[in-house]
Amino acid sequence: MHGNQANITTIMEPEGLMENNRRPDLVVSNFQNNNKQLLLDFTTISPLSTHVINNAWKQSGYAATKAETSKRQSYSNAYDVDTYDFLPLVMELGGCPGKGLAKFIRDVAKKAGQHFNTSEEEPRIHRSQFA
Numbered sequence: 175m176h177g178n179q180a181n182i183t184t185i186m187e188p189e190g191l192m193e194n195n196r197r198p199d200l201v202v203s204n205f206q207n208n209n210k211q212l213l214l215d216f217t218t219i220s221p222l223s224t225h226v227i228n229n230a231w232k233q234s235g236y237a238a239t240k241a242e243t244s245k246r247q248s249y250s251n252a253y254d255v256d257t258y259d260f261l262p263l264v265m266e267l268g269g270c271p272g273k274g275l276a277k278f279i280r281d282v283a284k285k286a287g288q289h290f291n292t293s294e295e296e297p298r299i300h301r302s303q304f305a
Contacts, residue, residue: 182285192252198260205285206259213253213260214278215245220267238264238272 185201191213192198198213205212221230221237230236245262253260264272271279 191258192249194252196249196252201258205281208259210257210259213249213258214263215249215260216263217241217245218265218267221270222267235266235270235272238266238270238275242272242274 181204183203185203187197187199188201189195189197191201199216200214202212202214219226219237219241221227223230223237226237226240241264242262245264246260249260249262261274261278262272263275263278265275266272
């Protein structure tokens with residue numbers, strides 16, 4: 175699915191949207207129902223990192239959760255909350271996605287399904303392809 179077919183637009187690393195010369199990795203428009211643009215910041219983290227290793231072995235996704243929290247805190251005052259939503263997309267190096275990334279992938283799959291399955295014809299994309 176191309177973004178423009180579903181009326182979704184994206185801009186890679188735009189300048190001037192955030193304070194302190196910060197740039198999100200991607201800005202997505204017309205994706206959410208609240209009319210706000212979505213600022214996405216992609217990152218990876220190793221569960222063997224010194225600041226998470228003591229707890230990462232106890233809980234799957236611990237490192238990703240910590241990285242999401244850190245990104246949210248780091249960017250909390252860098253953008254206009256009335257215009258934008260911020261979503262850190264985190265993947266642990268072992269393959270465990272953060273909660274934000276998992277939800278974003280589900281939302282993209284849902285939008286793709288809504289876009290491609292708009293008639294009574296046989297579905298071209300089935301939900302199981304995005305499970």
